[in-house]
Amino acid sequence: AQSVAQPEDQVNVAEGNPLTVKCTYSVSGNPYLFWYVQYPNRGLQFLLKYITGDNLVKGSYGFEAEFNKSQTSFHLKKPSALVSDSALYFCAVRDLNTGGFKTIFGAGTRLFVKA
Amino acid sequence: GAGVSQTPSNKVTEKGKYVELRCDPISGHTALYWYRQSLGQGPEFLIYFQGTGAADDSGLPNDRFFAVRPEGSVSTLKIQRTERGDSAVYLCASSENSGTSGYEQYFGPGTRLTVT
Numbered sequence: 237a238q239s240v241a242q243p244e245d246q247v248n249v250a251e252g253n254p255l256t257v258k259c260t261y262s263v264s265g266n267p268y269l270f271w272y273v274q275y276p277n278r279g280l281q282f283l284l285k286y287i288t289g290d291n292l293v294k295g296s297y298g299f300e301a302e303f304n305k306s307q308t309s310f311h312l313k314k315p316s317a318l319v320s321d322s323a324l325y326f327c328a329v330r331d332l333n334t335g336g337f338k339t340i341f342g343a344g345t346r347l348f349v350k351a
Numbered sequence: 352g353a354g355v356s357q358t359p360s361n362k363v364t365e366k367g368k369y370v371e372l373r374c375d376p377i378s379g380h381t382a383l384y385w386y387r388q389s390l391g392q393g394p395e396f397l398i399y400f401q402g403t404g405a406a407d408d409s410g411l412p413n414d415r416f417f418a419v420r421p422e423g424s425v426s427t428l429k430i431q432r433t434e435r436g437d438s439a440v441y442l443c444a445s446s447e448n449s450g451t452s453g454y455e456q457y458f459g460p461g462t463r464l465t466v467t
Contacts, residue, residue, distance in 0.1 A: 240393075268454060279355075280394070280442070280458040287454075326393050330454065337382060337448060338407050339456070341393035 238263050238331045242342035249317045250350050257312040257345045259327030268330040269310040270339070271301055275323045283325075286310060297321070317349045353377070355459035357443050363465045364433055372428040372462045376445030383426050384456060385418055386442040394442055400426060401448065433466045440464070 239262045249255045261267055271283040284295025286303040294300045301312045310327060327342040356375045364370050376383050381402055386394035396410040400420045408418070415433075420426040430437055440463050444456035 270455060272458075279460045280444075282455040282457065285455055328393075337384075337399050337401070337454070338396050338409065339384070340396065341386075343391070343393050 238329055238338070238340040240327050240329050240340050240342035242325075242327055242345045244345050245343075246346045246348060248348045248350065251319050252316050255312075255314050255317045255321070255347065255349070257325050257327075257347060259310045259312065259342060260308050261310060261327070261329040262308060263329060263331035265331055269301075269303060270328040270330075271295065271299070271310075271312050272326045272328060272341075273323050274326065274344075280326065283312070317347075319349050319351050322347055322349045355443055355445055355457055357441075357459040357462050359462060360460065361463045361465075363467060365467055366433060366435060368433050368466075370430050370433060370464065372430075372441050372464070374426045374428070374443030374459060376424065376426070376443070377457055378424075380445035380447055380457070381423070382446045382448035382454075383420060384444040384446075385426070385428050386444065388440045388442055388461070397428070430464075433464075435466045438464055438466045 241260045269286040272280045273283050274280050283299050284293050286293050291303045299314050303310050324344050324346050326344050328339050330339050358373045383400040385397040388394045398418050399407040403423045415431045418428045440461040442461045444458045446456045
């Protein structure tokens with residue numbers, strides 16, 4: 237069965253410092269991986285995805301993520317955090333080999349960027 | 352263009368009542384998803400439609416929950432005999448699900464359901 241783990245409930249970082257939000261996944265086959273962000277009083281927004289190809293994917297707002305198959309991880313990163321990056325971040329996975337489109341989300345990690 | 356819309360934004364109902372939640376996806380998106388999000392949790396998959404048919408309803412918690420998408424566009428999530436445990440934010444998302452698009456989902460603002 238598919239599963240996603242976001243081991244940190246909250247990540248605190250100072251503005252201008254690099255940030256990492258961790259995600260590990262479990263699927264029986266090849267994964268599609270996604271990051272979504274939820275700002276206060278706003279809906280979930282797509283940030284970036286890994287489907288195939290280059291393991292380092294770039295997305296919106298300067299975010300990037302690295303797919304690591306051996307470690308089954310897909311950590312979200314940004315070289316220099318902004319206060320406006322403070323939000324709730326969700327990692328999600330789809331298992332291609334099941335043939336379906338069921339998407340499993342992690343519990344979320346709250347990112348707090350301090351000025 | 353217009354995003355995914357959901358109505359109502361808030362719904363308060365009494366235990367045992369029937370409710371319907373509506374989702375209007377992005378025009379042209381063939382795939383539609385329903386999720387349930389409880390406080391402090393990630394979205395929990397309920398059901399996925401490809402066109403008019405429910406391709407995967409494995410996330411529906413029990414037979415009180417049912418969803419339809421009769422014309423392949425608007426979808427309605429129906430909950431019978433509501434229970435207090437059904438209180439949550441119900442999210443709808445749509446996507447293209449084509450080989451070129453990559454399957455990212457676009458979410459609506461959600462319907463906050465409160466069962467008293």
